[in-house]
Amino acid sequence: MKLKKRIGIIGCGNMGGAILAGLLQNRIVSASQISVYDKVLSKAKTFARQWKTRPGKGNADVVRRSDIILLAVKPQDLFEAAKEFQGAFDSRHVVISILAGTPIAKVRRAVGPRPAIIRAMPNLGAQVGSAITAITGNQTRAIQEAEAIFSGCGATVRLSEKYFDLVTAISGSGPAYFFLLMELLAKEAKAHGLSESVARELAVQTAVGAGLLARRSKLSPAELRRQVTSRGGTTPAALAVFEKEGLEKIVSKGLKAALRRGRQLARR
Numbered sequence: 001m002k003l004k005k006r007i008g009i010i011g012c013g014n015m016g017g018a019i020l021a022g023l024l025q026n027r028i029v030s031a032s033q034i035s036v037y038d039k040v041l042s043k044a045k046t047f048a049r050q051w052k053t054r055p056g057k058g059n060a061d062v063v064r065r066s067d068i069i070l071l072a073v074k075p076q077d078l079f080e081a082a083k084e085f086q087g088a089f090d091s092r093h094v095v096i097s098i099l100a101g102t103p104i105a106k107v108r109r110a111v112g113p114r115p116a117i118i119r120a121m122p123n124l125g126a127q128v129g130s131a132i133t134a135i136t137g138n139q140t141r142a143i144q145e146a147e148a149i150f151s152g153c154g155a156t157v158r159l160s161e162k163y164f165d166l167v168t169a170i171s172g173s174g175p176a177y178f179f180l181l182m183e184l185l186a187k188e189a190k191a192h193g194l195s196e197s198v199a200r201e202l203a204v205q206t207a208v209g210a211g212l213l214a215r216r217s218k219l220s221p222a223e224l225r226r227q228v229t230s231r232g233g234t235t236p237a238a239l240a241v242f243e244k245e246g247l248e249k250i251v252s253k254g255l256k257a258a259l260r261r262g263r264q265l266a267r268r
């Protein structure tokens, strides 16, 4: 096992589950090192049964039994959860918060003065081991522990907290942008007579191939695009329309809207 720490997961939803799966499948910790809790007890029990982890008796119990606490509740549930666990923290604890739009200063108000706090922003790719997780904090050891944890569900990058609203707009929300493009490709294929399942397969597998190529290639996405755009062919015909109709401006405006919304949420 790579990490000799006990880990408590508070919130057994999509993200808590994805991170737990990554931790165990990549043998970063063993199931006996993990405790889980969710306010819906049946979720915590299902989670514990599925992964053979220990179901905590409550949030405070999970904190007491752990060295590192992964906070994976919805941002609006932070203070309610905190009422249950605040007194249980001491200075040996590291809290890793993945709450979107929630600065470290706000997590500090919820967990009290004792634990170290790491802020992390993974994305949905965690469910298939292909997330990108931005990590920030001010203790090197705690950052390294967080990197070990999130390496189980993909890549990690260290960034200053001032970039977290941007990261949320780009990679946090990013999977939905790519889903939209797949949806539009499949819709057009269907409109021209393909069955739903074939249209979906064409769109999704094309996205998978393009993603893998971009991942493995030394070339930038722009260079890859130019390489596959043979003059006079079908690809430049489509790309010329995207350009003329202002796709770049639309994407830029959309990302700025996401960034503004992230900043609004962070101030709440």
Ligand SMILES: NC(=O)c1ccc[n+]([C@@H]2O[C@H](COP(=O)([O-])OP(=O)(O)OC[C@H]3O[C@@H](n4cnc5c(N)ncnc54)[C@H](OP(=O)(O)O)[C@@H]3O)[C@@H](O)[C@H]2O)c1
Pocket: 010, 011, 012, 013, 014, 015, 016, 037, 038, 039, 040, 043, 059, 072, 073, 074, 075, 077, 080, 081, 082, 098, 099, 100, 101, 121, 122, 123, 124, 172
């Ligand atoms: N999903 C993403 O792509 C993504 C990406 C980056 C970051 N995040 C962040 O990850 C966090 C979790 O997101 P998610 O999609 O996994 O949400 P989720 O599926 O709703 O999971 C959160 C879980 O926490 C439970 N919970 C609520 N209050 C609690 C409490 N006091 N004590 C213990 N458990 C409690 C919820 O129960 P109920 O359902 O009964 O409320 C739910 O089971 C969020 O803060 C989000 O901002 C998500």
